[in-house]
Amino acid sequence: MSKREASVSELASPLDMSMAAVVQHIQILEESGLIKTRKVGRVRTCRVEPVALERIETWLLQRRKFWERNLDRLGEFLEKTEKGRK
Known part of the structure; x- marks a missing residue:
């Protein structure tokens, strides 16, 4: 799904x-x-929102740095x- 849209049934x-x-x-x-x-006819397709994933990655990196320190x-x-x- 990261490269293209996928239908719900494909994902399932x-x-x-x-x-x-x-x-x-x-x-x-x-x-x-x-x-x-989005729904086209009877098929619902899904796609990843890259900006949201980038925000999550940034948040996780901040947490990682905190815990490593x-x-x-x-x-x-x-x-x-x-x-x-001793």
């Missing part, structure tokens, strides 16, 4: 889920702005504490 075919469950997931993704859907500091603290015990 490899999944071990009911069509109703897939549709519910698609509705949540659309409400969150991660995908856009804090875990590095914790590691340094634990090393100093361990050396102080």
Whole structure:
């Protein structure tokens, strides 16, 4: 789906889920702005919203940097504490 639009049935075919469950997931993704859907006749197609994914990537990178910094500091603290015990 990242390269082109895909129908809901195409997306559902490899999944071990009911069509109703897939549709519910698609509705949540659309409400969150991660995908856009459109209906042509009886077929609903979905496409990824790249800008939304870029925002998520930025947010995740910020969280990653935060945790890496804090875990590095914790590691340094634990090393100093361990050396102080010896």
